[in-house]
Amino acid sequence: MKDCTIYKTIDIIGKRWTLCILLELYKGNNEEKRFNELKKKLQTITPKTLSVRLKELEQEGLVKKTLDDSKDPVIHTYSLTRSGEEFIQIIQSIKKWGLEWKFENKICGLSNCKNCKL
């Protein structure tokens, strides 16, 4: 199982916060974002978890980390790679299914849900 394409991708999706992070990065035309900026937006995420997730996503090739050492202190930023941007399509299909089949009223239970504005 562990080598299966589908399960590998599921492993990425399934972890807590991963989707939040991808969506957060996707916002604003995928402009580069900083660690504490992400942390602030994601509110209750702990630095440890954010750190772990970002590293995983980097390894998986969905997120890239950029260093700008022309400035002092050095600035680290995160953004989606091409593959990360394409990944949003999966989220779209999840959203499509969810809206069609999961809720009678066709809207997300969260008022003003940023994910549903995809």
Next chain:
Amino acid sequence: MKDCTIYKTIDIIGKRWTLCILLELYKGNNEEKRFNELKKKLQTITPKTLSVRLKELEQEGLVKKTLDDSKDPVIHTYSLTRSGEEFIQIIQSIKKWGLEWKFENKICGLSNCKNCKL
């Protein structure tokens, strides 16, 4: 977060065995399948886990359970609902992304992987 359409759907996908079960049910033109039949196909799944997963999927409306009490002993069978069948589309989009971005050689690491024959 917990009320968000997307996260609710992720919760379904993310649990171990869930996708396997959906794919197993999807096979053979979604014909009805019995508990022990599924268990046998899924090989290393424990009855507890299969039971729990099937119940979750039933609650989520992706799987329906049918009783045929015209026979003795009563026969219980499981199959995908309409929403469950539509869910396969999400798996398709996961597969598409996985094959395109996750592996250089464009094939699943598993020889003869039943999921990749979707």
Next chain:
DNA sequence: CAGGATCCAAAAGGATACTG
């Protein structure tokens, strides 16, 4: 056959404090 009940091990992730 189709599960339910119980117990247990491993993993995941939160809280908090600390550092280059």
Next chain:
DNA sequence: CAGTATCCTTTTGGATCCTG
């Protein structure tokens, strides 16, 4: 600022045995 380290709680799911 951008994390790392440590500790600890919660969750998950496997193993096993039992039952209508």
